[in-house]
Amino acid sequence: MSPSNSNFTGGPDPPIHIEHQFDSDTPPSLAIVRAIAAVENVDPMKSPSALGITLYDHIDPSALDQLIEKNSESSVTIDFTIQNSHQYSVRVQDTNLVIERASE
Numbered sequence: 001m002s003p004s005n006s007n008f009t010g011g012p013d014p015p016i017h018i019e020h021q022f023d024s025d026t027p028p029s030l031a032i033v034r035a036i037a038a039v040e041n042v043d044p045m046k047s048p049s050a051l052g053i054t055l056y057d058h059i060d061p062s063a064l065d066q067l068i069e070k071n072s073e074s075s076v077t078i079d080f081t082i083q084n085s086h087q088y089s090v091r092v093q094d095t096n097l098v099i100e101r102a103s104e
Contacts, residue, residue, distance in 0.1 A: 015100045015101055015102055016039050016100065016101040017098070017099075017100050018035050018038060018039055018098070018099050018100075019096065019097065019098050020034075020035050020096075020097045020098075020099075021095050021096055021097070022095055022097060023095060027061075027065040027068075027069075028064055028065055028068050028092045028097060029055055029061035029062075029064050029065050031097045032055055032090060032092075032097060032099070033047060033055055035097060035099045036051070036082070036088055036099060037051075039088075039099065039101050040086075051084055052084050052085070053082060053083075053084045055082070057082075058080060058081075058082045058083075059080055064078065064092070068092060075093070075094055076092075076093070076094065077091065077092070077093040078090075078091070078092045078093075079091050086101050086102060087101070087102040088100065088101050088102075089102075
């Protein structure tokens with residue numbers, strides 16, 4: 001996924017792009033919350049109120065974690081979008097996480 005992702009159109013500011021790896025100590029659902037909080041510069045524990053969204057509003061975190069965990073020996077890619085006042089493109093692939101926030 002690159003900053004020129006076709007999911008995003010809009011203003012002159014480039015999208016924000018963050019990549020992160022997760023492991024058995026940090027499931028993908030937690031990595032997503034932490035990455036979006038980092039993009040928005042908020043405490044991950046306060047992100048539901050600070051951002052006005054929860055991951056569960058968009059995808060079942062337990063199901064996501066189980067799907068990745070059960071397929072840890074094969075390649076799995078999950079793409080979805082989270083939207084509040086910003087739009088986040090999320091890609092979970094194997095042990096990698098990529099989040100892009102649309103330009104403003």
